[in-house]
Amino acid sequence: MKPTAHALRGPALRKDAAAVLVLPRLRAPVVFGALALLFVSLIVRSVYLQWIDNEFLQSQGSARHSRDLEVPAHRGRIVDRSGEALAVSTPVKSLWAFPDKFESTPEQLAALAKILDTTPQRIKARLDANEDFAFLARQIAPETSARAMALSIHGLHDQNEYRRYYPGGEVTAHIVGFTGDHDAGQEGIELAQQQWLAGVPGSRRVIINRRSEAVEDVAAIRAPQAGRDLALSIDARLQYLAFRELKAAVDKHKAKAGGLVILDVATGEILALANWPTYNPNRRDKVARDRMRNRALTDVFEPGSTLKPFTIAAALDAGRIRPETVIQTAPGTMTIGSATIHDAHAEGALTVEQVIQKSSNVGAAKIALGLPRETMWQMFSESGFGASPQTGYPGEVAGRLRPAKSWRPIEQATMAYGHGISVNLVQLARAYTIFATDGELKPATLFLTDGHVAGRPVLKPQTARAVRRMLELVTQPGGTAPRAQVVGYRVAGKTGTAHKLEGRGYTNRYVSSFVGFAPASHPRLVVAVMIDEPTAGGHYGGIVAAPVFSNVTGGALRMLGVPTDAPIDNVVLPPDGGEIDEET
C-alpha cells in the first residue's frame, strides 16, 4: 500500500512545484503592465483636467460658489432753481416668469392674486398669452414684490427697475419731458441731458455661502456710476403761476393753444415756460403727441406788432429818426405796388413814440421803408431772430428770417410790423432783453446760472432807453395795452394781434400776444404771452394777452420780493371802450 501511496503522491508533488515555477513568468509583467497603464491613464486624466479642460471646470466651480451681482446706479434728479424736485427716480420691482416653468398650488396663486390686486384667472391669462416670457406685474412697490416673493412660488422671479416720477405733473411736463423704457430720455430735458442724468450700473463678483449670502468680494468688474442731478433755471412757484394764468386765459378766450415765458433779465435764465395744451407725464399712455409739444420752443408764429420796436430801434440807432419825429399815417392805409396795408384805426400825424403806443402799421412801414433793408435785417438777426435760441432744449426751432437781398419793398414794409418773419416765443422774449437792458442781448438758457451773465451789445444805450420809454407808453391810457399795468410797478411792453397765415393767405384767425418787462425803472423780468386763436371775448393782444401779462408779472415780482417803483394807485384804466385796438 505504501509504495502505491507514495507512487500516487510523487507525481502530484512534482506537478505543484512545476506550476509555482512556470506561471510567475507571465503574471508579473501583466500585473505590472496593468498597474502602469492605470497610472498612465491617471496622469493623462489629470493632465486633461488640469490643463486641457480647465476652463470649463473652473467656470463650473465658480458658478457654484461665486456670483455676479449688479450694483444699481440710479438716474439723477431734475430739480428747479431752489432744489425742488421735478423728476425723481425711485426703485420699483417687476415680477416675471417663464410660463412653462411656473408651478404653483391654487392656494399660492390665490394669495399672489390677492397681493397683486388681481384675480387668479387674469394671472393665468397673462401666463398663457406668451409662451416664452411673461410679466406678472410691472413697476410695483418693493414691499408688494417682497410679499409676493415670500410665497416662494416656483418659477416666479423679480427684477429691479426704476420708475421716474414727475411731481410737477402737467405744469412742468413740457420742460422736463419724460423717459421711456430702460430709463432712456425720450422728450425734453430728459432727452437732451441723457448723458448727464443717466447712471451706469456696476457689477461685482462675490463668493456666496449655501444660503446664497455674499461672504467675500472677489472682484469689482465695473464700478457703478450714479447719474448726476441737474438744476434747471425754472422757478417752480413762478412756473405754476405762469401755468395757472395761461390756462385761465386759454379757457376764457376758448383758444386753441397758448404759451408763456418768463426770463430773468440779468442772466437770461428761463424762470418759467408754460404751454397749453399739456399732459400728465406720469400717466401718458393715451396722450396725443400733439399735446407733448413744447410750443414755446418748437413752434413758430408770425409775431405781428411785437416786432415793431425792433424796426423803430433800427431806425433810431441808425439816426434816421428821433422819438419825437412826426410821421404822417393818415389816411390809415398805404399802398405799395399792388398791396395795401391798413391801420386798425386811422390816425393822423403821429410821433415815433405814438406809432409804438398806438401800434400804427402805416407808421412802422414808413419808418422801415426809410431804412436800407440790410440795416433792418441786421437788427432782426442781431436780436436773435432766424437763429436757434440755444437754450439746450431738443428740437427748438430757428424761425425764418429771409436774407435781406430777397426782400421786396412790400415785404420790407410788412416785416416792419412782424409779418413775413416767423419766431418762437422764447426767441421773442429773449429779443426783448435788448430793451430791458441797455441794449444787450442775453443768452436764453434753461439751466441754472450763477450771477450776472454778459450779453452781446446790439443797441446804443440811449436807443434802448428811448424804446423802453415808448414801450412804457403802450401800457398807459392812450396805448394799446392799459390792461397790462401792474399795481405798484411800472411796466413796459408791446401788444401783437397777428392774422394767422394758412396756406397762401391770411385768415381771420389770430395770434394774440404781449411781450413786456418790469419794473420799467430797473427791469428784472421779461414776460412773453402768446394766445393762439382766441375765439371768445375778443382777440386783440391788449385784451387777451395783456391781462395775463399783468397777473403773471405782478405775482412774480411780489414773489421775488422786487421793490415797487410806483405808487399803489398807479393803475389808470381808461373808461370801457377807450382802449386803442390794433391789428398785427
Added chain:
Amino acid sequence: MTRVNLLLLAVLVACALSLVTSRHQARRLFVELERAQGVARGFETEYGQLQLEQSTWGMPARVEKIAREQLRMQLPTSARTEVVALPAAPEATR
C-alpha cells in the same frame, strides 16, 4: 535639531489657526458690511420716496387747491393790498 523642529511645528500650527480665525472673521465682517450696505440702500430708496412725497404734497397746484377749497382762502385783490415802504430801500432782497 528636534527641538527646533518642534518649535517650527508649533509656529506652523499657530499660523494655520490664526489664518482660519482671521478668514472667519473677514467673512463675518463682510456679511455685516453687506447687511449694512443693504440697509443704506434701503434708506436711500426711502429718502428718494420721501423727496418725491415732499414735492408731490408741496406742489403749488395742490397747495392752492386746498387753500381755496378747504380753507376758503382768497388771493387779496390790489384794493385790499397795502404796500409798506421800508425806510431804507431793501436793495439786498433778491
